[in-house]
Amino acid sequence: MMAAERSRSVSIEELPLHLITEIISSGCLSAADLASLEISGRIFREIHDVFPHKFRSMIEFAAFDRCAAHPLFSSLPSNSRSEILDRSDGNWKKVLRFLQALEQSSGAAATSAGKMQIAAGRHHTLLVRGASVYSCGSSLCGVLGHGQDTTQCVSFSRISFPTSLHAVHVSASHNHATFVMQSGEVFTCGDNSSFCCGHGEVGRAIFRPTLVQSMKGRHCVQAATGLSFTVLLTREGEVYTCGTNSHGQLGHGDNVDRPTPTRVEAFMGLGRGVAQIAAGSNYTLALARDGSLFSFGSSANFCVAHGDPRDQLSPRAVHSLRRTGVHVAGVSAADEHAVAVDSAGRVHTWGRGYCGALGHGDEADKVGPTAVAGLGSALAVQVCARKRKTFVVMDDGSVFGFGWLGFGSLGLAGGSDKVLRPRRLDCLRDVHVAQIGTGLYHTVAITTGGRVVGFGDNERAQLGLDRIRACPVPTDIPI
Structure with missing residues (x-):
């Protein structure tokens, strides 16, 4: 043949x-x-x-x-x-x-270096790159996950997990951290005095990521860490919470603390369930898959957006958004204000207006969501809020910021200590930002090219830049 x-x-x-x-x-x-x-x-x-x-x-x-x-x-x-x-x-x-x-x-972003996610805590930063998780900054109460002997990491260092596990989502807040694996398992570490790590009535600090046993068999996809509590979201759209519940931020209709993650029953009749979660200092936001936004917890700073001075102990829909036909697509919960992006790429803010954190040209408080003007013609795709400052990432990779200028963490210069209206961050004009995260005094961004850049305070090495105490302009961070 x-x-x-x-x-x-x-x-x-x-x-x-x-x-x-x-x-x-x-x-x-x-x-x-x-x-x-x-x-x-x-x-x-x-x-x-x-x-x-x-x-x-x-x-x-x-x-x-x-x-x-x-x-x-x-x-x-x-x-x-x-x-x-x-x-x-x-x-x-x-x-x-x-x-x-x-x-x-709200998860991992596609870059030329693979899937990446950034999460900035109070004085530390977490980074997912590929199958690995890295951390840097202050390791108060073991929040960096490197063990009891580590008090600080001056550069991004890889956290040890069992070799078969692949992290897909991380959440960093004040002094504890949560890691969600591709398998759906959840690990936590850090300050557990309020039981926010979910390991039962174990009040000691957790210095290495530890499996949350009570969530085994429930496939988690996202986590949100508040001041002293944790919120978990499953693949089926169910919400679980644990930790301090002094303001009803756990959503169970009472003020009883929960030492292990407990399902929020109010969401069980929600049709397709919850799509995204966000945790502020003492309140929680939950975005339903139909675009409705629910909130519960402290009403002190108007962040639950119900116009009611009493704490909201159970999830309640933000009716002002429903009445105007706004379909929410993403949320961010800061200490004293909250931000949402809708399905048309517009941004809405509410809460305390200190230093212009709401972006409306003044420092007035907003009891309910109010659309932000001055963001140009591009569509907003990510909102990120923390201590009196807000960032908005647009679909063309540009970034806008407004709020407090302290420590250079807003990436803008000004004649005062505040920016009252959205301003484009010219310092990031040469890169296409895929995602941004901001802590108390520092900010870190990842680009579609796989770079990690940071600016702001680095006193505790939270930017992962050794020998630099402050970083006034975006600087590449080595991994």
């Missing part, structure tokens, strides 16, 4: 159009990949009979197809879908970029 004919390479243009369409609509390509294909390939710029002629190209049709299948987009009413398309200049690739960036804002 003759030897088999040597195989030859096949150009993508030789493939059947239905197969090409299936490939580019499969979900393996990002919005940026689709845009590159459209620019570089003749076939992708042409109109074919395999899709409606209202689309400018095959790539536009593939992007539309991906958007239509996206959980957030498919849950929106037709007028909200039209609004996103209008704000994206009628470009379906931009709509897809917006949806994908929103997805990554």
Whole structure:
């Protein structure tokens, strides 16, 4: 028999159009990949009979197809879908970029160095890169997870976990930390005097990440750490809380502390469940999969947004958002104010207005969510708030900031100590920011190129930069 004919390479243009369409609509390509294909390939710029002629190209049709299948987009009413398309200049690739960036804002972001997530605590920072977790800064009560002998890490150091585990989400707050694994398991470490680490009535500090035994069998996907409590979200959309409950921040209808994670029963009749959680100093925000926002806990700073001076002991919907038809897509909970981004890429703030943290041009408090003006034409995809300051990451990779300028952690210069309206961070103009995290006096960002940059206070090495006490401009942080 003759030897088999040597195989030859096949150009993508030789493939059947239905197969090409299936490939580019499969979900393996990002919005940026689709845009590159459209620019570089003749076939992708042409109109074919395999899709409606209202689309400018095959790539536009593939992007539309991906958007239509996206959980957030498919849950929106037709007028909200039209609004996103209008704000994206009628470009379906931009709509897809917006949806994908929103997805990554509360978890790991796609970068050229792999999946990455940043979380800034009070005086420390956590970083997920690939399968590893790193920490730096002050290790008060073991919050860095490196053991009892470590009081500080002057550079990012890898935390030891069992070799089979792969971290997908981390949360850093004041003095405790939570790690969610790909397996759905949850590990915690740090100050446990309030039982916020979830290991039962063990009041001592936890110096290395320890498995939360009571959550075994419940697949967690996200965690949020408050001042002395922890909130966990499962794959099924259930919420579990533990720790201090003095203001009802655990959502169980009482003020009883919980030493182990306990399910918030009020969410059991919520249909598709909860999609995202955020924890402030003594209150909690929970974003339902239908775009409704729920809050519970302390009413002292108006962060629960109900206009009621009494603490909210159980989850309650923020009705002002419902009445105006706002579909919330992401939230951030600071000590004294809160921020949300909606499905049209707009930003809303409420709570205490100290130093302009709400971005409305003054320091007035807002009892309920109020839209922020002055963010330009790009769409907001991530909001990040902490001590009297707020950051907004846009879908084009730019970043806006407003609030307190102390220690340089806002990344802006000014004649006073505050910025009352949103200002673009020119210091980050040369990079495409994928995600940002801010602590008490420091800020760290990751870029789509896989870089980690930080600015602000470094007195306790919370930026992971050895021999530098303060960093007034964004500086690359080695891992």
